[in-house]
Amino acid sequence: MNERSEPTTVTAEPLADGGRMDSATEVFVAHRNLLFTVAYEMLGSVADAEDVLxxxxxxxxxxxxKQxxxxxxxLVRITTRRALDRLRAMRRRKExxxxxxxxxxxxxTPDVAEDVExxxxxxxxxMLVLETLSPTxxxxxVLREAFGVGYDEIAAAVGKNPAAVRQIARRARLHVDARRPREVISPNEARTALESLRRALETRDLQGLLDVLAPEVVLVSDGGGVRQAAPRPITGATKVARMIVGGSGKAGVALTGDLTVVNGNPALVLRVDGEIDGVIAIRVEDARITGLYYVRNPEKLTRIASEIPLTLR
Structure with a gap:
């Protein structure tokens, strides 16, 4: 889907106007992690977020x-406008x-996991729930709930008046609240569920999977047309467990899962014979897994080798 782009690099170059480039670059670099976080939360794509930056x-x-x-x-305003343009274009690509x-x-990075918000x-x-919202x-x-930006500033960023922004924010919040997890679980609870999932995957233990999966669990897999993946979400513990066991490789193939932290939350990097096969993120409620998000598209697995700093401030 995305052509990979190199990370944004900013270097200060001398200009004839007495070093204005150095000053502007210094300000940009100071806020770079914030701007990347804004762009990524809006787009869900590192390559596109880097392009926006x-x-x-x-x-x-x-x-x-001086003005x-x-x-x-x-800077947040500029980033938001650029991200909005790209998000609208991405919608056509996603079709x-x-x-x-x-x-x-x-x-x-570890500090992301420590910041609950x-x-x-x-x-x-x-992030998957945010996909169901319109670009605006x-x-x-994102600007209001995650970054606490004021309505007037949001209005300037999205080209709406403050009254309209308040209505949009309320509508979006109700939409997200109806679809987000009912409770925020602790990292320990998530790791416990992931550990059970890892053991069941490595041993291809069907019953072990059924024990950790909630009856209404949903599996969403993303292969991007490059790697095998279910063409649509699969619902139900039995169907999901059989899909996982049946698709986890031929007999004799070594399947291993490495516990890690992805998007600030515990996750699994799944390897087949030592090679990365995909990343599994989960949604946990009442100690059981209600959502499995399995990213196998190789174009989306290039940023799990090194940590990326994020911030809300």
């Missing part, structure tokens, strides 16, 4: 800093995507 920087280089009262807010589309998993805002479960609803929800 590059576009934001190029636009920022043309700004007269900017709040540099952070101005041609083969099978279900899942957000790109990120190997995140941040970890929930980038969790695979919530998603932008408003």
């Amino acid at each position: 590059q576009e934001t920087w190029l636009r920022w280089m043309k700004v007269d800093l 900017v009262r709040d540099q952070r807010a101005y 041609a995507y083969v099978g279900p589309w899942l957000p790109e998993p990120l190997l995140t 941040l970890a929930e805002s980038v969790s695979m479960a919530l 609803e998603r932008a408003v929800f």
Whole structure:
């Protein structure tokens, strides 16, 4: 789906205007992790988020800093506008995507997992819920709920008046609240469920899977037309367990799962004969897994080798 782009690099170059580039670059770099987090939460794609940051920087280089009262807010505004344009374009690309589309998993730094608010805002479960919002609803929800941006500033970013933004925010919040997990579980609870899942996967233990899966569990797998994946979500513990066991490789193939932290939450990196096969994120309620999100598309597995810093501030 996405052509991979190189991470945004920003270097200060001397200009004839007395070092304005150095000053502007310093400000941009100081807020880079925040801007990336905004773009990623809106897009669910690292490559697209990096492209948005590059576009934001190029636009920022043309700004007269003396006329900017709040540099952070101005940068967030530019990023939001660029991300909105890209999100609308991505919707057209997703219509041609083969099978279900899942957000790109990120190997995140330890501080992300320690920040409960941040970890929930980038969790695979919530990111998937955000996919059901319109582009403007998603932008408003992300800016308001995750980053605490004021309505006036959001209005300037999305091209709406503050009254309309308040209505959009309320509608988006109700929509998300109806679909997000009922409770935020602790990392220990998630790791316990993942450990049970890992053991069952490695031993191809059908009953072990049934024990850890909730009766109404939903499996969403993303192969992007490159790797084998279910063409649509699979519902029900028995169907999901049989699908996993049946598709976990031929007899004699070594299947292993490595516990890690993806998108600020415990996850599994699944390997077949030592080679990465995919990343499994989960949704847990009442100590059992209610959602399995299995990303197998190789284009979405390039960012799990090194940690990516995220921040809400």
